Amino acid sequence: MGVELAAETASSYGELENNVNITDSELVFHVRNALKAALEGDSDSYNQLVGVMHHSERLLPEEVALLVTCLKSLNGAVSCIDVIHHRSLLAAIFGMSLWNYNTDVMDALVELVISLAASSAQYVDLCLDMLVSNFVPPYSFLELLKQPRGLTRKDQVLDRVHLTLKDIADLVPLSPLRLEKVIRERIPNIYTKETLITMYVENMLRLESGAIGELVGSTMVVAIVDRLIDLDVEIAWDDILQDDFSKGIFQMELEDLEGPADDLHDDGDELQRQTWIERFFGGNLVAEKLDSLMVLTFVHLKSSYENGRLDQVFDILLQSFHKTVLMAYKSKFAQFVMFYTCSLDPENCGTKFAVTLVNIFESSAFPEWRMSAVAYLASYLSRAKFVSASFVASILERLVNWCSDYCKNQGGDSNAKAHKVFYAGCQAIMYVLCFRMRSMVAIPRLRSQLFLMRIDDILKHPLNPLKVCLPSIVEEFLRLAKSSRLFTVPENFVPNGLLESEVSMAFGGIERLDMFFPFDPCLLKKSDRFIRPNYVYWSMVRSTCEEEDDDDEEGTSDADVAEVSNGSNRMRMSNDFDRSIGEGDSELDDDFDYSLNKMSISPKNPPSFWLGGELRYSVKMPSRIRPSTSPESL
Structure with a gap:
């Protein structure tokens, strides 16, 4: 979106946000009209809405408020979203990284993702893929992770990601099966930066011991062992x-x-x-990555032992050993x-x-x-x-x-x-x-x-x-x-x-x-x-x-x-x-x-x-x- 479109967007949707008398239902009505107009060939309001979704860096307070408002309005109008005619909007939503926003935007975004997953099976994979993509930050955040505020942002993002995955699993019982596939497809290769592959495996281990561990835990363990072997033989x-x-x-x-x-x-x-x-x-960068991942795995195993879960983890490890190692x-x-x-x-x-x-x-x-x-x-x-x-x-x-x-x-x-x-x-x-x-x-x-x-x-x-x-x-x-x-x-x-x-x-x-x-x-x-x-x-x-x-x-x-x-x-x-x-x-x-x-x-x-x-x-x-x-x- 260009500067002019962004300005138009801010003007159009900013008026709604600044009008203290407007109700949530009226906001939803406005967004629904934009979505329906796009189906009939009138894309002006729709394009402005898509433009708001593309706001991500160095947002002013009023821009943050506008983004939160639009996300909440979309959450109330998910039934009007069409997977074909509103592809650009969906691409903008699923392309958003939680790492780029404050907690207000994060909360509004994950609520929208949950609603989309629950509204139609055709959105489930897209929602899961978007959440799993947030297991690791954009490259621009790697240096920030060395600072306390970067670690705070990491906790804010990942806590919401895992809670959202749990909420989707509760609403869509078959989603864990789809999640396993998404995680395997997105797991970083052996040439990925050590920080990124380590963080990704951290999240896999968190899933294994988390609320949906009984549903996806075995897949996480097997996938991690497979990646250890890939690094080892290299x-x-x-x-x-x-x-x-x-x-x-x-x-x-x-x-x-x-x-x-x-x-x-x-x-x-x-x-x-x-x-x-x-x-x-x-x-030897490969050996260093393998070393870091094995330490993560050892710490997780010790925690599993202390929590009385080692038996079930070991049974999975033993099966993986027989098939792979x-x-x-x-x-x-x-x-x-x-x-x-x-x-x-x-x-x-x-x-x-x-x-x-x-x-x-x-x-x-x-x-x-x-x-x-x-x-x-x-x-x-x-x-x-x-x-x-x-x-x-x-x-x-x-x-x-x-x-x-x-x-x-x-x-x-x-x-x-x-x-x-x-x-x-x-x-x-x-x-x-x-x-x-x-x-x-x-x-x-x-x-x-x-x-x-x-x-x-x-x-x-x-x-x-x-x-x-x-x-x-x-x-x-x-x-x-x-x-x-x-x-x-x-x-x-x-x-x-x-x-x-x-x-x-x-x-x-x-x-x-x-x-x-x-x-x-x-x-x-x-x-x-x-x-x-x-x-x-x-x-x-x-x-x-x-x-x-x-x-x-x-x-x-x-x-x-x-x-x-x-x-x-x-x-x-x-x-x-x-x-x-x-x-x-x-x-x-x-x-x-x-x-x-x-x-x-x-x-x-x-x-x-x-x-x-x-x-x-x-x-x-x-x-x-x-x-x-x-x-x-x-």
């Missing part, structure tokens, strides 16, 4: 870490890092830890939403998550799903400090039983691809034992349970998992097996050292399924503080192992060792098994520093061990497991 490890596959999976954690990581102290220097993480993701290519951090949720309620959520994973491994029709599920399971059981040793043992027993049953029906063909699900299960068993064996053998009941699992039978089977699974995991497992004297090793087994054989490399193919442990340390600097208190770092396990190895070397003699025979299995069990090396059923000591500061470099003089009666080599131990990648074939 982060390229090739630009951050260069994996050297000639080294063992355990060794990649700190040995190749220089600079700040080498200076981390046991007393826990948070600034140095942040500096170390900054080395990976400093300036489980098979996401190179998912690095988004899965920690599940980890954190489980840490809030280990008995319920934590148990459900593990049982779901083992069920997928045992019964899914798709090998790739089964392999991914057991990798998630192994990583979760190994890294979750809140998972008890007894629960780990019970899940481990299910894996062992499945692998044992598989062996009974197989010959000796070590075809890595043909038996890849079996080898994935075996590798998961050994991986979990690398982290948990010490805490389990410290408890007599669990030590006996481990012995009765007959893991030896699987290792000695002609399928020979020790030669197919990742050598660094096999080596660490064998070192602990020798130390615990729980398992015997096939006498004809000759380890590959840190080099892989062709059959081992065939397991998972060039996309390295054998390297996929999804709960490797989280390298997002803001999200990490939520994960760290409940997370087991490899350095914690390694430091305990070193202390125990030193004690064994000093205090164990031949007289302390008894031969225990059980059929074809023979195991050497030390009398000092009853010595406490853990905390019973509790996890690693709470005095551990849960930061990367505790990550020590591999010991200079690792112990040698015997295989098949011959001293083979010394195992160089890892300090922290490097970030994982999942196979592209998935």
Whole structure:
């Protein structure tokens, strides 16, 4: 609208506003006449009305009053609005941003939007789209949001948006279904400014926990997880870490890092830890957006737990995990939403998550799903400090039983691809034992349970998992097996050292399924503080192992060792098994520093061990497991 039209509008409608004797019904009558005249070809009054709707910036008090008057009058004349003939008016109304007006205009506008939605189904999507568009401000407001008055405006706008969505849902029962679609279509892409995408997700989470959460909450959760995955897979490890596959999976954690990581102290220097993480993701805008969104999600999950709503949120998360996260290519951090949720309620959520994973491994029709599920399971059981040793043992027993049953029906063909699900299960068993064996053998009941699992039978089977699974995991497992004297090793087994054989490399193919442990340390600097208190770092396990190895070397003699025979299995069990090396059923000591500061470099003089009666080599131990990648074939 030009200046002249605006002047005419102000004159025409201003006369009505300044006439204190005019009633609301007369105002409505005037607007109705303008709408009807437009249908008959007389558009003067109609165009003036549309011009008023376009007033938005730096309005004078009389212009504000005029706009409020027209909005209220339209509210009383919605039945006269025609979706075809009054398109320009509707476009002006739905193009208005609440962020541009004071509270009087906001209130009049949302009342009109509610009336339009209730008057006809053809307006519902337009009304919902207009409201959802106000989840984020115009670009011109981004700087203002850093000021108190900007935050005040934000609260004024969003409070009205969510209340209006609730009012429309009450008046139009099917509107929540339409709202879900609108929100999914409008969700910012991964290249949107961090402030805008963060604010949009804030509103999605507010909907999930709000008055219409029961109607739209599940969609909000799923959509957020999908966006986390989109951001996650966009982060390229090739630009951050260069994996050297000639080294063992355990060794990649700190040995190749220089600079700040080498200076981390046991007393826990948070600034140095942040500096170390900054080395990976400093300036990576996608990682920073993902980090911010995960923090928002973590805070929301904690609030849900405190309000007694975590169960229903977790059930949705679990479904989303199964459909999306489980098979996401190179998912690095988004899965920690599940980890954190489980840490809030280990008995319920934590148990459900593990049982779901083992069920997928045992019964899914798709090998790739089964392999991914057991990798998630192994990583979760190994890294979750809140998972008890007894629960780990019970899940481990299910894996062992499945692998044992598989062996009974197989010959000796070590075809890595043909038996890849079996080898994935075996590798998961050994991986979990690398982290948990010490805490389990410290408890007599669990030590006996481990012995009765007959893991030896699987290792000695002609399928020979020790030669197919990742050598660094096999080596660490064998070192602990020798130390615990729980398992015997096939006498004809000759380890590959840190080099892989062709059959081992065939397991998972060039996309390295054998390297996929999804709960490797989280390298997002803001999200990490939520994960760290409940997370087991490899350095914690390694430091305990070193202390125990030193004690064994000093205090164990031949007289302390008894031969225990059980059929074809023979195991050497030390009398000092009853010595406490853990905390019973509790996890690693709470005095551990849960930061990367505790990550020590591999010991200079690792112990040698015997295989098949011959001293083979010394195992160089890892300090922290490097970030994982999942196979592209998935």
